[in-house]
Amino acid sequence: MRFDLPNGSSVQALKDVSLELKQGELMSVLGPSGCGKTTLLNILAGFLAPTEGQTRMNGHVVNGPAAERGMVFQQGALFEWMSVRDNVSFGPRMAGQKSAQYKQTVDHLLDVVGLQDFKEKAIYELSGGMQQRVALARCLANDPDVILMDEPLGALDALTREKMQGLVLKLWKETGKTIILITHSVEEALLLGERLIVMAPRPGRIHKEYSLPFADLGVGADLREVKKHPEFNERREEILSMIWDMEEEIMGRQEAS
């Protein structure tokens, strides 16, 4: 993936990124800022066309956004002019379904994410955590094959965030969806990744890949207990120092130039 800049030079945002995901896998992507995480997700979603290579899904090439790949954004992607229920039923409604067809699914999803009492509320009446639950439910209501999450919990406070992490794990197990999650938080990446990819910047590439047990351990369990796992701390320190080194390197390079 290469972008041409207005001044004639170009930026290699991503290089030689090759990934294969199995059905029902939960993968988290971690890396310092500017390593191309969001670019990667935008390519997977179909919002960007790669300069080289391609994305394939279920045997066909991805060349634009489609309902098979749902997105959950950090914030502000809900439609304020619709009620909670209308937001969640947006996908089915756009597909031309009748209210009778989707009503049960929507009600069920709102129950699952714990918004049974807020179905008819306006979006701006909800807290940030509730809004992200609406975003999750909206994505699930459309029944995508893959869910792409771009720092979905980034704007939440620490306590809400922890609750939401549990919810994401629960939904992942219950629905069996394939999920790709981008995050800045090492803990979140460890907790919400069966598979964890650490990316390195300039050019954006896969630096290291882990296969982790914590997501399975965390389903339905207390996430704080999972964090006490000895391997959890070890991995966290390892990844933190890895990213720390990368950041140092970026800073050094900027000062040198």
Added chain:
Amino acid sequence: MKLFTDLAGELGNILATLAAAVPFILGYVLLILLLLIIWTAVKRGLTTRRDFGSLKTVTFGDESAVNSNFAASVISVVLIFVLWGAFTGSKMLPGFLHAPGAYTGEGSFTYTATAPDGSADDATVSVIVHAVGQEVDAPGSAPGDGFAKNDGMVVAAYRSELMSWDENDEITRDDGAVITAVDGQPIAEGDPVSVGFGEVSLTRRGTLNVTPATGWQMEPIWLPPPEDVWSRLMEISTDGFRNSTLAEHLGYSLFRVIVGFVIGAMVGIPLGYAMGLSDWFRGWFDPIVEFMRPVPPLALIPLVIIWAGIGEEGKIILLFLAALWIMAIGARSGVSGVRISKVHAAYSLGASKWQIMRHVIIPNSLPEIFTAARVAMGVCWGTVVAAELVAADKGAGMMIMTASKFQNTDIVIMGIILIGVIGFGIDMLMRQAEKWLVPWKGKG
């Protein structure tokens, strides 16, 4: 260079006028502060409320602690009417609140005429000062002794009158008599003498010019008292003005505004959407919109009259143009203001382009469009009044323009108040509609 000296001279005049106004402005500010102190004292005695706002210790600099004080608004408006009444001698106010009025009634002064031979004689002039419009006979008086005989004259308040004092005297100006003193004080040209009811000055030709004191009140032709404006409103709303009822005048103005605005919005909103959604359309219309936007609609009035005449078409074209650019820019920025994540989310939920337009872009741009509509309605209302000032046979602007030609100041003020009230009403309605239709505004 002449331009600069001219402008410097004008600036000097303006600053001199401003300097003359400074004491009044200071007085008004002091009055505001005085009432603030009184209000604070009264409030301290009355309330024991401990809501969140009243417990704040830092209010100076805390914008959220500053709310419009309702009492101040009420007092401010009442004070405007009190001042208006006080300086026009309104009957709605008790007399002690009136500013000193123009002198009316009887008065007199004496003049001392000196004959060429050096002999002098005094005579008294009886003066009746009457309100403008009244017919009063000159007071008669006994001629008195000496060569100078007593006179009588009438003057209207706020006017002045020449006194040919020698008409009945035995030695006249033609004989060489001159006035040397008034009320015992020596008088000369350009050096007036103040008498009990006003001022007397000597003209170059030797006559006396009598000017009664005008006091601090305004003459009705400058500013009529509030009740005159009210009774004129009642009169016009029943009898009409210039062959049209009041409702017709205001109705025509509103009709022009609404039709012009609606057509402007019907063209401007799609234009703005096109500019927000397509780089070709934006490139095409950017130069036109950016050029036409800063041109005040009033500057187009002459051209519109030349092209479309003074009928309804011309005015509606003008208002259409006034609303068009504002609405186009509002719709364009509404489209540009859509968060890309909303559009991305909608696409990844399987929406088509048309569905994105219908369910995401249009609702998302509504708050901006409403803001633009409020601005456009305000501009249209201002423009229609101005256009009617230039040429119209019905309308609020025409009403005040025609009235001003006949010096019907009460109608002018009534028209200004009605125009203000309607403009305010339009804005309130738009705000209410905004609250109803885009409750999510500013809460994204």
